[in-house]
Amino acid sequence: MSFDHLMQPREISSLALQIRHAYGYNKRALRPYKMYLTSLDEEKGPTCQVLKKDGGYDRWLMCKTVKHYVDVFGNKNVVYLTADSETVLETLDDNTTYIIGGLVDKNRYKGLCFEEAKKREVRTARLPIGKYLEGNSRKVVTVNQVFHMMLHFRETQDWEKSFLAVMPQRKGYKVKGSKRSRNDDGSMPPSTSADTTATSTPVTNI
Numbered sequence: 001m002s003f004d005h006l007m008q009p010r011e012i013s014s015l016a017l018q019i020r021h022a023y024g025y026n027k028r029a030l031r032p033y034k035m036y037l038t039s040l041d042e043e044k045g046p047t048c049q050v051l052k053k054d055g056g057y058d059r060w061l062m063c064k065t066v067k068h069y070v071d072v073f074g075n076k077n078v079v080y081l082t083a084d085s086e087t088v089l090e091t092l093d094d095n096t097t098y099i100i101g102g103l104v105d106k107n108r109y110k111g112l113c114f115e116e117a118k119k120r121e122v123r124t125a126r127l128p129i130g131k132y133l134e135g136n137s138r139k140v141v142t143v144n145q146v147f148h149m150m151l152h153f154r155e156t157q158d159w160e161k162s163f164l165a166v167m168p169q170r171k172g173y174k175v176k177g178s179k180r181s182r183n184d185d186g187s188m189p190p191s192t193s194a195d196t197t198a199t200s201t202p203v204t205n206i
Contacts (some may be wrong), residue, residue: 002039002068003103003112004046010171016050019102021144023060029151033060036071037102047102056161070120073097080117084110086123088131092153100146132160133167134176141167 004012012014026032027177042048042064051057064071080099081089092098097121117124127149131142141149145166152162160175 001042001045001047001099001102004041006109006112007046007104009046011106013050014046014123015021015102016047018050018104019047019141020054022147023062024146025151026143027061029155031151031154033040033147033151033154036069037062037064038067038072040064040066041068047069054122054160066091069097070122072161075120075122078122080122080124081127082113082117082124083126085123087123087125087128088128089125090128091157092150100143102143104142127161127163129167129177132176133163135167135176140196 007015024036026035040048041054042167069078069153077095078097078099079089080101099117101116103109103113114124127141148166148201149159149162152165153159156162164175
């Protein structure tokens with residue numbers, strides 16, 4: 001939560017909503033992650049103040065800390081997820097902590113999360129969206145979408161299914177090399193051919 005000072009009030013509200021969604025997905029997941037909120041200023045932090053308006057925030061089952069993620073996890077078994085990385089994330093490792101940068105900026109600070117990770121000597125990776133899907137938008141997604149995709153992959157071990165389950169319908173994403181795109185209800189149209197951390201619990205930090 002170290003990017004609060006870079007965001008406008010509407011962006012702060014959007015980030016808080018994304019975090020709420022991510023927490024909700026995790027509560028309902030068959031294989032949930034251990035979630036952390038780091039660099040959290042619970043006294044004056046704008047995002048935290050918005051989160052606190054949710055009556056259940058104080059009872060959220062996640063770790064909240066004022067410490068920076070490097071101070072909590074170190075920088076060895078850590079991967080910062082950023083669309084600017086040249087490394088493609090092929091799978092998820094149960095012994096790795098994944099960092100999702102808490103930033104909503106309408107692309108004003110392009111490359112900021114990548115530079116943050118580089119400064120801390122933390123590995124980076126990007127989700128393999130372009131390997132499986134094609135669509136009408138750049139491959140940058142929200143905090144809750146990234147987290148939701150990771151939850152789906154953890155259960156299915158299938159990136160294509162995970163992306164199709166989460167990507168916004170309005171952007172018309174479809175399987176790469178296929179003419180099939182998602183229906184309005186998020187399902188795939190009929191086809192004429194058969195489609196053949198340092199802890200024991202994976203940790204995701206926002």
